[in-house]
Amino acid sequence: MRFALFLLLLPLLQHASLAIDPTCSAATNLTREALAYLSALPTRGSASSHRLGTSLPLGSFRASSPGNARRVAVAAAVADAWDAYAAAAWGRDELLPLSNAGADTFAEGLGTTIVDSLSTLYILGGLDGRYEAARAWVLESLDFGKVGRVVVFETVIRILGGLVSIYHLSGDEMYLFKAEELGARLAAGFETPSGLPWPRCYLNETGRCERHRHMDDALYLAEVGSVQLEYRALSHHSKHPLCKKMRGVTERIIDKLQTARSSAVRMSGRHAVLLPYAMLRTTGMYCTNMVTAGAPADSYFEYLVKVWVQGGKKEKVYWELFARVVDSMVEIGSYTSRYGDTIMRDMLPSSDDKVHFSHKMDHFACYIPGMIVLGLDGLRAEETERRARWVMFAENITETCYKMYAKSPSGLAGEHIRLNQEDKWKMSGGYQLRPEAVEAFFYMWRLTKKDKYREYAWTVFERIQQHCKVEGGGYAALRTAKSRHPKKEDVMHSFLISETFKYLYLIFGDDEKELPLDKWVFNTEAHPLLVTPGLSEGVEEGERREVAAESGHDEL
Numbered sequence: 001m002r003f004a005l006f007l008l009l010l011p012l013l014q015h016a017s018l019a020i021d022p023t024c025s026a027a028t029n030l031t032r033e034a035l036a037y038l039s040a041l042p043t044r045g046s047a048s049s050h051r052l053g054t055s056l057p058l059g060s061f062r063a064s065s066p067g068n069a070r071r072v073a074v075a076a077a078v079a080d081a082w083d084a085y086a087a088a089a090w091g092r093d094e095l096l097p098l099s100n101a102g103a104d105t106f107a108e109g110l111g112t113t114i115v116d117s118l119s120t121l122y123i124l125g126g127l128d129g130r131y132e133a134a135r136a137w138v139l140e141s142l143d144f145g146k147v148g149r150v151v152v153f154e155t156v157i158r159i160l161g162g163l164v165s166i167y168h169l170s171g172d173e174m175y176l177f178k179a180e181e182l183g184a185r186l187a188a189g190f191e192t193p194s195g196l197p198w199p200r201c202y203l204n205e206t207g208r209c210e211r212h213r214h215m216d217d218a219l220y221l222a223e224v225g226s227v228q229l230e231y232r233a234l235s236h237h238s239k240h241p242l243c244k245k246m247r248g249v250t251e252r253i254i255d256k257l258q259t260a261r262s263s264a265v266r267m268s269g270r271h272a273v274l275l276p277y278a279m280l281r282t283t284g285m286y287c288t289n290m291v292t293a294g295a296p297a298d299s300y301f302e303y304l305v306k307v308w309v310q311g312g313k314k315e316k317v318y319w320e321l322f323a324r325v326v327d328s329m330v331e332i333g334s335y336t337s338r339y340g341d342t343i344m345r346d347m348l349p350s351s352d353d354k355v356h357f358s359h360k361m362d363h364f365a366c367y368i369p370g371m372i373v374l375g376l377d378g379l380r381a382e383e384t385e386r387r388a389r390w391v392m393f394a395e396n397i398t399e400t401c402y403k404m405y406a407k408s409p410s411g412l413a414g415e416h417i418r419l420n421q422e423d424k425w426k427m428s429g430g431y432q433l434r435p436e437a438v439e440a441f442f443y444m445w446r447l448t449k450k451d452k453y454r455e456y457a458w459t460v461f462e463r464i465q466q467h468c469k470v471e472g473g474g475y476a477a478l479r480t481a482k483s484r485h486p487k488k489e490d491v492m493h494s495f496l497i498s499e500t501f502k503y504l505y506l507i508f509g510d511d512e513k514e515l516p517l518d519k520w521v522f523n524t525e526a527h528p529l530l531v532t533p534g535l536s537e538g539v540e541e542g543e544r545r546e547v548a549a550e551s552g553h554d555e556l
C-alpha cells in the first residue's frame with residue numbers, strides 16, 4: 001500500500017468556480033447498471049471466461065519448496081502473525097496486537113487481513129491449512145451486501161486486488177465471483193461529473209458515497225490513479241458488461257489527469273508530467289500546486305508502468321508517460337547531498353516559473369526503484385545513457401532507503417527523512433511495518449543479483465523480529481523508530497503479511513521461475529496479477545477470443 005490518509009492541510013487551494021463540463025458526464029449510468037447486476041446476482045450462472053490471453057494459464061502458480069533457512073524464518077513469521085490474528089481478531093479488519101483484539105479499521109465485515117493475506121499464504125504453499133481456513137471464510141462469511149462504508153482506493157487495492165490475484169494464482173472461480181460483485185458495488189462510486197471516483201462509498205447501498213472527512217471535495221492522486229490494474233484484470237475475466245466497462249472508466253481517469261486544468265500553478269514544460277497531488281472530484285481541476293513522489297501521489301506514478309507491463313508491454317502511451325516521469329524525477333525531483341545521499345524531494349512550482357523544494361522524502365517513496373526496474377525494458381537498445389541514469393537513480397534511492405534503516409537507532413525506518421541546510425538527516429515518525437524498502441531490495445535483487453540487497457533485506461527482517469514481535473504472538477508497529485528500545489504501537493497493518501513479509505520471502509527464493517516479472521505484475525498491495533497481453537488487443541479481439549475458447553479452440 002502507498003499513500004496514507006494523513007490530514008494533509010498543505011497548500012490545498014480552494015477552487016474558484018464549479019463549472020461542470022457537460023461532456024464529461026458518463027453516457028451511461030453506472031449506478032443503475034450496478035443495481036441491475038446485483039439484483040440478478042443469485043440467479044447468475046458462471047460468468048467467467050478464463051484462460052484467455054494471459055501469459056500463463058490461470059492457476060498455474062505452484063508454490064516452490066520452502067528452501068533455505070532465511071525463507072523458513074520468514075514463513076514462520078507469517079504463520080505467527082496469521083495465528084495471532086486468527087486467535088484474537090478473526091473476521092475483523094486488523095489485529096490490535098497489544099490489546100490482543102481485533103479492529104475494523106476499514107469496515108465491519110470486510111475481514112481485510114484475511115483477504116489481503118490470501119496471495120501470501122498461497123505463495124507460501126498454504127502454510128498447513130491456513131490458506132484453506134482463509135478461503136472458507138471468504139466463501140462462507142464474506143458478504144459485501146452487509147458491509148457499510150469503505151474507502152474506495154483501499155478496497156480496490158487490498159480486497160479487489162487480493163481476490164483477483166488469488167483467482168490468478170489458484171484458478172479458483174469462487175474468487176472471481178466475489179471480485180465481480182465487489183467490482184460492481186464499487187462501480188457506482190465512479191458515477192461523477194468529472195469521472196473521478198468518490199473517495200468513500202457504501203457497499204450495502206449502491207450509489208451512496210461520501211467525501212473524505214474534513215477534506216472538502218478533494219481527492220488524492222494515488223487514490224484515483226491506482227485502481228486501473230485491478231479493474232483491468234477484472235474486466236478481462238468477467239463477461240459482465242459493467243465489469244468490462246470499468247476498464248475504460250478507470251483508464252480514462254489517467255487521460256483526464258494529464259489534461260486537467262488547475263486552480264493553482266502546475267509544473268511546466270516537460271516536467272508537467274509530475275502532477276500535483278490533489279484535485280477536486282466535482283470539476284476534476286487540481287487544487288494544489290504541491291508535487292510529491294511520496295504520499296498521497298505515489299502509486300499513480302507506479303501504475304503507469306505497471307499497466308504497461310500488465311498489458312504485455314504494448315500500450316506505449318503508458319510507458320511514454322512513465323518514462324517522462326522518471327526523467328523528470330531524475331532531472332528536477334532528485335537531490336544528491338554533499339554526503340552522496342540521493343533523495344526524492346517535494347516540489348512547489350510558483351507563478352514566476354520557479355520551483356521551490358522541500359528536502360523531505362517519505363519512506364513511501366522507496367517504491368521508486370521497483371518501478372524503474374519494471375520500466376527498463378521499454379528503453380531502446382541505443383538509449384544506453386538514459387538506461388544508466390535510471391539504474392543509477394534506482395540504486396541511489398535504494399541506498400537511501402537502506403540507510404533510513406541502518407542509521408536509525410532501532411534499525412527500522414521512520415516515516416520520513418528531511419535534510420537540513422547542512423544536508424544532515426533528520427528522521428521522524430514511527431516504523432509502520434511498511435514494505436517499500438524491502439520491495440526496492442527485492443526488485444534490485446532481481447535486476448542485479450547483487451547479494452547486498454539480500455543482506456539488506458535480512459537485516460531489516462532481523463530488526464523486525466527484534467523490535468516488532470509481540471510476546472503473546474503477532475507483530476506491532478513502532479511509535480518511534482529513533483530509539484534503541486522503541487515503544488510498540490497497537491496495530492498490525494494488513495500489509496505486513498500482504499506485502500512486507502511477501503517481498504522478504506520472495507527475495508530469498510532461489511527459483512528464478514518463481515513469479516517472474518515478465519509474467520506477473522504486483523499491484524501496489526503486492527498482490528501478483530497475471531501479465532495479460534490480451535488486454536492490449538482491444539475489446540473486440542478479446543470477445544472474439546472468448547468465442548473461440550468456448551467452441552473448443554483454446555488459443556493459449
Ligand SMILES: *[C@@H]1O[C@H](CO)[C@@H](O)[C@H](O)[C@H]1NC(C)=O
Nearest residue numbers: 029030031032033035191207
Ligand atoms: C443513475 O441511476 C440511479 C438509480 O437508478 C439514479 O438514482 C440516479 O439519479 C441516476 N443518475 C444519473 C446521473 O442519471
Ligand SMILES: *[C@@H]1O[C@H](CO)[C@@H](O)[C@H](O)[C@H]1NC(C)=O
Nearest residue numbers: 108146147148149202204205
Ligand atoms: C449499511 O451499513 C451501515 C454501516 O453498517 C449501516 O449503518 C446502514 O444502515 C446499512 N444500510 C443498509 C441499507 O442496510
Ligand SMILES: *[C@@H]1O[C@H](CO)[C@@H](O)[C@H](O)[C@H]1NC(C)=O
Nearest residue numbers: 334336340342389392393396
Ligand atoms: C547517484 O549518487 C551519486 C553519488 O553517490 C551521484 O554522484 C549521482 O549523481 C547520483 N545519480 C543519480 C541519478 O541520482
